[in-house]
Amino acid sequence: MTYEEAAGIVRAPLQPTPRSRELVRFATLAANSHNTQPWIFTASADRIVIAPDLARRCPAVDPDDHHLFVSLGCAAENLVLAASMLGLKANPVATGEEIVIDLETTSPVKSPLADAITVRQSTRTTYDGRPVSGETLRLLESACREPGVSAIMLTDRARISNVADYVVQGNSAQMRDKAFMDELQRWLRFSEADAMATMDGLFSRCSGNPALPAWIARPLLGLFFTENGENRKYREQIESSAGIVVLAADAGDKAHWIAVGRACQRFGLQATALGLKYAFINQPVEVAAVRSQFASFLNLGERRPDIIMRFGAGPALPNSLRRAPEQVMREGS
Ligand SMILES: Cc1cc2nc3c(=O)[nH]c(=O)nc-3n(C[C@H](O)[C@H](O)[C@H](O)COP(=O)(O)O)c2cc1C
Known part of the structure; x- marks a missing residue:
């Protein structure tokens, strides 16, 4: 198969x-x-x-x-x-x-x-850089409506660039963190055979990267998967997006995280139904030190930014x- x-x-x-x-x-x-x-x-x-x-x-x-x-x-x-x-x-x-x-x-x-x-699908690639209509934004925002969860839409180019800065900051911190990189590598699947052996994990082609036998890819990872290269790619992908949505729950407990998940999935499905693509850019909410700065940037007060997604038109992966x-x-x- x-x-x-x-x-x-x-x-x-x-x-x-x-x-x-x-x-x-x-x-x-x-x-x-x-x-x-x-x-x-x-x-x-x-x-x-x-x-x-x-x-x-x-x-x-x-x-x-x-x-x-x-x-x-x-x-x-x-x-x-x-x-x-x-x-x-x-x-x-x-x-x-x-x-x-x-x-x-x-x-x-x-x-x-x-x-x-x-x-x-989560489409981790460059989008066409064009804005979406007000009606599309309204549909995307209402898809996120869930008790206890707020959706913050960012379409202003300067604000989108600010988010790219936080993503780069978070990505740099993660790529310098051995525990993060070791864990990520355990979930990377470099070839079709590896991905099909476990039917889980992050297959390279789903992130726009070539498939290679693991014995070739693993030793080369440090050469091709660099902090500067990844940061450049994230910035370009974010700048090519029509907008960004941040989900923030009223409280930081499991029931609220589940509610965020429901809103987040509906957002992805609504984007898909509209013929758009979306991808997660969660580095700023995953690195605790960046998360508090990002919360201040969004004026969230005590609330935690839970999920960050970018959206726009682009090719499928x-x-x-x-x-x-x-x-x-x-x-x-
Ligand atoms: C809570 C959560 C956090 C995620 N964070 C990221 C992320 O930071 N970067 C990313 O590229 N994908 C992220 N994803 C997307 C998953 O990697 C993706 O859903 C998974 O690989 C399955 O692929 P699919 O969405 O195309 O079906 C996240 C998904 C969830 C639900």
């Missing part, structure tokens, strides 16, 4: 049966940090529970599991939208570390956001892979 075939099977159209497996498959198509897929789904007749898979934590980039719970929120949002297509009303409730989703029969609802689930539902599902009672 080729990489493209594997990515296509992962994104096959939603089938009515087997119902729980299909809902889980669609949930796992969500954005998730480093593509670690840090989730375990327990399915019973009328309920699916999403729990964290703590074996897939990333303590260097995500010491408090913030991104992990945002990722669970992204998965919950996909599950809600997929359920609505199958005639199920899904009501996610965050309880402690889990998201409990009760399913109730109703009429099927088609929506552009649900249709975008198999198409959405190869899609990422996911593990099969069987690998992330447990039978419920």
Whole structure:
């Protein structure tokens, strides 16, 4: 099987049966940090529970599991939208570390956001530099509407350049941090074969880089993956974007991080439905020292900036892979 075939099977159209497996498959198509897929789904007749898979934590980039719970929120949002297509009303409730989703029969609802689930991708490339219309901005902003979560839209060129400065500052700090780089390398997949062996992680072609056998790529990484080179690329990619959205929750607990994930996934799906691309540029929220400066820049007061995404029009990149539902599902009672 080729990489493209594997990515296509992962994104096959939603089938009515087997119902729980299909809902889980669609949930796992969500954005998730480093593509670690840090989730375990327990399915019973009328309920699916999403729990964290703590074996897939990333303590260097995500010491408090913030991104992990945002990722669970992204998965919950996909599950809600997929359920609505199958005639199920899904009501996610965050309880402690889990998201409990009760399913109730109703009429099927088609929506552009649900249709975008198999198409959405994080597109880490240069966009066309053109602004988007006021109506597009309004739709993107309303997709982020979620209780306890604010969305800050930046379209002013000077403010966008300011964000690029924070991204560069955060990226430099991360690339000088051995623990961050060691952890990142564990999730990098340099070849199709490596990516398909685990069906997770960050495959080089999904970030616009060539695929190479790992034994060639790993020793060369330090030559091609440099702090200056990456900073230049980030600045160019950010400057080519139509805008940036920052999500900030009212509080810093797991329930709020899950809510941020739901808003963030809807943003990505709405951008996709509008024919736009988007990508995460989270360095300023991942490096604690930069995060507090970035919060002041946005006048967030005590609130934490949770997620940063840029958007615009651009070409698609190869899609990422996911593990099969069987690998992330447990039978419920
Ligand atoms: C909480 C969270 C944080 C993320 N941070 C970044 C980031 O800083 N940079 C980046 O390129 N991608 C980031 N991503 C995107 C993931 O790497 C991406 O969703 C994953 O590799 C799967 O690929 P896909 O979104 O194309 O399906 C983040 C995703 C989530 C949910």
